[in-house]
Amino acid sequence: xxxxxxxxxxxxxxxxxxxxxxxxxxxxxxxxxxxxxxxxxxxxxxxxxxxxxxxxxxxxxxxxxxxxxxxxxxxxxxxxxxxxxxxxxxxxxxxxxxxxxxxxxxxxxxxxxxxxxxxxxxxxxxxxxxxxxxxxxxxxxxxxxxxxxxxxxxxxxxxxxxxxxxxxxxxxxxxxxxxxxxxxxxxxxxxxxxxxxxxxxxxxxxxxxxxxxxxxxxxxxxxxxxxxxxxxxxxxxxxxxxxxxxxxxxxxxxxxxxxxxxxxxxxxxxxxxxxxxxxxxxxxxxxxxxxxxxxxxxxxxxxxxxxxxxxxxxxxxxxx
Amino acid sequence: xxxxxxxxxxxxxxxxxxxxxxxxxxxxxxxxxxxxxxxxxxxxxxxxxxxxxxxxxxxxxxxxxxxxxxxxxxxxxxxxxxxxxxxxxxxxxxxxxxxxxxxxxxxxxxxxxxxxxxxxxxxxxxxxxxxxxxxxxxxxxxxxxxxxxxxxxxxxxxxxxxxxxxxxxxxxxxxxxxxxxxxxxxxxxxxxxxxxxxxxxxxxxxxxxxxxxxxxxxxxxxxxxxxxxxxxxxxxxxxxxxxxxxxxxxxxxxxxxxxxxxxxxxxxxxxxxxxxxxxxxxxxxxxxxxxxxxxxxxxxxxxxxxxxxxxxxxxxxxxxxxxxxxxxxxxxxxxxxxxxxxxxxxxxxxxxxxxxxxxxxxxxxxxxxxxxxxxxxxxxxxxxxxxxxxxxxxxxxxxxxxxxxxxxxxxxxxxxxxxxxxxxxxxxxxxxxxxxxxxxxxxxxxxxxxxxxxxxxxxxxxxxxxxxxxxxxxxxxxxxxxxxxxxxxxxxxxxxxxxxxxxxxxxxxxxxxxxxxxxxxxxxxxxxxxxxxxxxxxxxxxxxxxxxxxxxxxxxxxxxxxxxxxxxxxxxxxxxxxxxxxxxxxxxxxxxxxxxxxxxxxxxxxxxxxxxxxxxxxxxxxxxxxxxxxxx
Numbered sequence: 001x002x003x004x005x006x007x008x009x010x011x012x013x014x015x016x017x018x019x020x021x022x023x024x025x026x027x028x029x030x031x032x033x034x035x036x037x038x039x040x041x042x043x044x045x046x047x048x049x050x051x052x053x054x055x056x057x058x059x060x061x062x063x064x065x066x067x068x069x070x071x072x073x074x075x076x077x078x079x080x081x082x083x084x085x086x087x088x089x090x091x092x093x094x095x096x097x098x099x100x101x102x103x104x105x106x107x108x109x110x111x112x113x114x115x116x117x118x119x120x121x122x123x124x125x126x127x128x129x130x131x132x133x134x135x136x137x138x139x140x141x142x143x144x145x146x147x148x149x150x151x152x153x154x155x156x157x158x159x160x161x162x163x164x165x166x167x168x169x170x171x172x173x174x175x176x177x178x179x180x181x182x183x184x185x186x187x188x189x190x191x192x193x194x195x196x197x198x199x200x201x202x203x204x205x206x207x208x209x210x211x212x213x214x215x216x217x218x219x220x221x222x223x224x225x226x227x228x229x230x231x232x233x234x235x236x237x238x239x240x241x242x243x244x245x246x247x248x249x250x251x252x253x254x255x256x257x258x259x260x261x262x263x264x265x266x267x268x269x270x271x272x273x274x275x276x277x278x279x280x281x282x283x284x285x286x287x288x289x290x291x292x293x294x295x296x297x298x299x300x301x302x303x304x305x306x307x308x309x310x311x312x313x314x315x316x317x318x319x320x
Numbered sequence: 321x322x323x324x325x326x327x328x329x330x331x332x333x334x335x336x337x338x339x340x341x342x343x344x345x346x347x348x349x350x351x352x353x354x355x356x357x358x359x360x361x362x363x364x365x366x367x368x369x370x371x372x373x374x375x376x377x378x379x380x381x382x383x384x385x386x387x388x389x390x391x392x393x394x395x396x397x398x399x400x401x402x403x404x405x406x407x408x409x410x411x412x413x414x415x416x417x418x419x420x421x422x423x424x425x426x427x428x429x430x431x432x433x434x435x436x437x438x439x440x441x442x443x444x445x446x447x448x449x450x451x452x453x454x455x456x457x458x459x460x461x462x463x464x465x466x467x468x469x470x471x472x473x474x475x476x477x478x479x480x481x482x483x484x485x486x487x488x489x490x491x492x493x494x495x496x497x498x499x500x501x502x503x504x505x506x507x508x509x510x511x512x513x514x515x516x517x518x519x520x521x522x523x524x525x526x527x528x529x530x531x532x533x534x535x536x537x538x539x540x541x542x543x544x545x546x547x548x549x550x551x552x553x554x555x556x557x558x559x560x561x562x563x564x565x566x567x568x569x570x571x572x573x574x575x576x577x578x579x580x581x582x583x584x585x586x587x588x589x590x591x592x593x594x595x596x597x598x599x600x601x602x603x604x605x606x607x608x609x610x611x612x613x614x615x616x617x618x619x620x621x622x623x624x625x626x627x628x629x630x631x632x633x634x635x636x637x638x639x640x641x642x643x644x645x646x647x648x649x650x651x652x653x654x655x656x657x658x659x660x661x662x663x664x665x666x667x668x669x670x671x672x673x674x675x676x677x678x679x680x681x682x683x684x685x686x687x688x689x690x691x692x693x694x695x696x697x698x699x700x701x702x703x704x705x706x707x708x709x710x711x712x713x714x715x716x717x718x719x720x721x722x723x724x725x726x727x728x729x730x731x732x733x734x735x736x737x738x739x740x741x742x743x744x745x746x747x748x749x750x751x752x753x754x755x756x757x758x759x760x761x762x763x764x765x766x767x768x769x770x771x772x773x774x775x776x777x778x779x780x781x782x783x784x785x786x787x788x789x790x791x792x793x794x795x796x797x798x799x800x801x802x803x804x805x806x807x808x809x810x811x812x813x814x815x816x817x818x819x820x821x822x823x824x825x826x827x828x829x830x831x832x833x834x835x836x837x838x839x840x841x842x843x844x845x846x847x848x849x850x851x852x853x854x855x856x857x858x859x860x861x862x863x864x865x866x867x868x869x870x871x872x873x874x875x876x877x878x879x880x881x882x883x884x885x886x887x888x889x890x891x892x893x894x895x896x897x898x899x900x901x902x903x904x905x906x907x908x909x910x911x912x913x914x915x916x917x918x919x920x921x922x923x924x925x926x927x928x929x930x931x932x933x934x935x936x937x938x939x940x941x942x943x944x945x946x947x948x949x950x951x952x
Binding site: 024025053054055057058059069070072073074075076077078079080083086087088089090091092093094095097098115116118119293294295297298299301303304305307308309310311312315316317318319 | 369372373558559560561562563564565566570574577578580582583585602604605606607608609611613614615617618619621622623624625626627628629630631633647648650651738741742744746749779780781782783784785786787788789790791798799
């Protein structure tokens with residue numbers, strides 16, 4: 001009862017925040033970089049949801065996108081290349097009261113941190129993960145990434161990259177315990193926001209791949225899709241997102257897709273001619289690792305002492 | 321060196337009831353070895369526990385084959401336990417074995433070839449192989465038996481399996497307790513205590529299992545009483561205070577419980593894993609969690625995340641895993657996140673010798689990770705210190721916002737030595753996470769000019785929002801490439817070590833206050849070094865030893881102590897070049913790790929001796945090395 005009363009009180013006292021309350025510094029991303037659109041959508045989400053800045057943590061690895069936490073006036077953790085997910089998992093297990101977000105790039109998540117990505121899906125800890133996928137290494141100045149389309153000319157593949165691109169949606173949908181997969185593109189901010197919001201509201205590992213432009217190193221790679229809106233396939237459903245009237249006039253390629261249908265989601269993800277936008281899969285029933293592992297017991301000194309003394313008893317030789 | 325004098329009995333008399341010779345010993349080293357899965361380890365551990373309950377000093381060491389199921393009857397497959405029982409406190413595994421119980425001749429051969437048996441050692445061997453249906457096995461047994469007798473060992477054949485068959489259907493699984501009963505009789509240990517030990521050992525199993533094992537124990541006891549014409553006793557004073565009997569890994573895990581840490585993130589690796597096994601079993605009972613991560617890097621990053629969020633976390637690993645964690649450890653140093661990293665050292669480099677003893681990771685612990693990454697490095701020297709080190713490590717980590725590396729090794733991990741049952745103290749546990757608002761104007765890295773310390777901001781604290789970064793940063797945690805800021809921040813992170821160093825006591829000397837030789841060691845070699853030093857002092861030499869529990873930073877006063885001795889030498893379980901090697905001279909000699917550090921710090925011409933045979937260094941070997949140095 002006491003707890004509930006306190007919660008109500010906190011609710012009453014809660015301040016209303018403006019967008020500015022979540023902004024920190026001026027982003028140093030290039031003009032036209034998709035990261036700016038993602039930042040705008042996320043800051044709007046924070047305001048709309050009334051997230052308390054001190055209770056919110058953005059975790060990132062290394063790369064252009066991983067500068068993201070620096071531009072948020074919340075807690076942030078800008079760590080090492082590829083390891084954003086395990087850091088975020090540690091935070092989440094230690095502090096279930098915090099809202100945890102992860103910003104990771106295609107190199108960070110799909111290359112150096114790929115092992116963590118697979119296992120993070122399996123742990124299904126409650127966090128919202130944005131894969132900023134611009135298909136190129138930007139901060140190290142243009143090297144092919146695992147998601148670069150075959151033939152991408154870069155500083156390490158001057159005659160074109162050799163391998164077919166890794167498909168992050170297909171990979172994620174193939175892992176046991178997957179619970180939320182969505183895709184957005186940086187150039188449709190309205191839908192980007194709706195998808196980010198849906199991801200935030202899912203309890204579990206919410207994975208959003210954001211197809212993102214890099215004006216510096218791969219300025220034309222998305223042109224075929226930008227110039228032909230029919231190649232954007234909007235996934236609509238009463239349990240998913242819907243395109244507004246205005247958007248629906250431009251993006252006519254709409255597909256009714258129930259996010260509960262995993263097999264259909266896998267088929268949609270495998271289509272690389274179109275860019276599906278919307279929620280591919282959502283399953284709120286998958287248990288979260290922190291719920292399976294976290295302790296609900298208040299860890300008082302007396303409690304720890306009792307446990308420790310019981311262990312000592314097991315190994316004690318008492319005087320005869 | 322097989323010509324060392326055997327431990328001389330104090331008295332010897334033929335006063336046994338049935339004409340048995342009864343010999344009183346100061347100490348004995350006993351081995352029980354079998355194929356893996358035959359229970360020799362359980363037999364040996366129980367023997368140690370019973371002797372400890374009698375009040376004897378004990379030190380037990382596991383004999384572990386590298387493979388899980390090595391082929392039966394193989395030389396490399398010896399699995400078991402080595403127990404040193406003494407009238408007084410025992411501080412190490414000692415020298416060669418006095419009595420061995422072997423379940424077949426092949427595992428015994430492994431021990432003979434390793435030079436682990438004392439000349440004239442008593443061998444109690446299972447005799448069933450003599451009449452084995454396979455003539456090659458019978459022949460191998462007979463030949464080995466005869467050769468051992470010829471070599472002067474006192475070989476006694478015992479039909480263990482035959483005797484057990486009357487009690488259990490699968491005698492292969494029961495003879496370990498029969499052997500325990502024999503040993504209890506041979507060493508005049510209290511049979512009732514042994515029966516009680518059965519209840520503890522098999523406590524989790526049903527009553528019929530305990531009952532059957534008690535029967536086997538009693539049968540072994542009766543068999544020995546009827547057949548052996550000799551008996552030993554090692555006088556003991558019953559303990560007055562409760563003692564804990566665990567190995568170093570369990571002690572370490574108990575220390576984690578006591579320290580107030582709540583999360584351990586790990587990845588399986590020998591020989592560290594048993595600590596996590598035990599923690600996995602008990603941590604949840606006190607509200608803790610063991611997280612088995614997908615790899616070593618992830619385990620470290622997970623621990624860092626949890627620590628950053630306010631709960632100082634431990635990650636437990638061994639050499640190869642420690643190497644993998646280096647980049648993440650550097651992040652914790654840069655972000656000033658408290659973190660405890662345990663490295664249960666094994667043989668290296670690379671996969672090396674996973675189950676063997678080595679102290680090869682000291683330099684990696686201190687200097688690992690790129691750039692200037694100062695961290696605290698501690699090394700417990702006893703099983704008891706494994707427990708308390710974890711409490712100290714957590715406190716230092718949180719007080720100084722630093723990474724604390726705790727170095728143990730495969731010897732501490734698998735050895736048991738009783739220590740006084742700790743008295744719980746509230747000061748062990750961690751304070752609750754600070755969630756108070758950060759006062760206006762305070763920055764996340766407001767380094768104190770004198771100590772380099774800064775108050776830690778923890779997520780959830782209003783007004784403390786900032787982004788922690790592994791990039792160079794200023795007091796506000798803003799990315800900063802300014803030359804002066806980088807100079808200043810590296811200075812502050814380094815200064816914290818000096819601040820900690822000011823709180824360390826100079827370690828006590830063991831032996832003479834001044835003299836011919838000062839021996840310096842760290843970690844698990846302490847007991848063996850002190851035994852060697854005590855032996856040489858008894859011969860009239862003036863020497864002492866010094867054992868460092870903090871390797872980084874090092875306590876003050878070391879140089880002053882060194883200057884009171886004519887020579888200084890370190891004894892370590894890592895490599896150093898032999899100065900007498902034809903190719904080696906002063907310009908290219910590689911010194912042992914601690915010797916290198918001490919030479920740099922004190923400018924004293926510290927010599928070193930080390931051994932990397934994968935075994936705990938024997939006190940006799942150290943004594944011979946020191947004697948040679950004394951006579952130089």
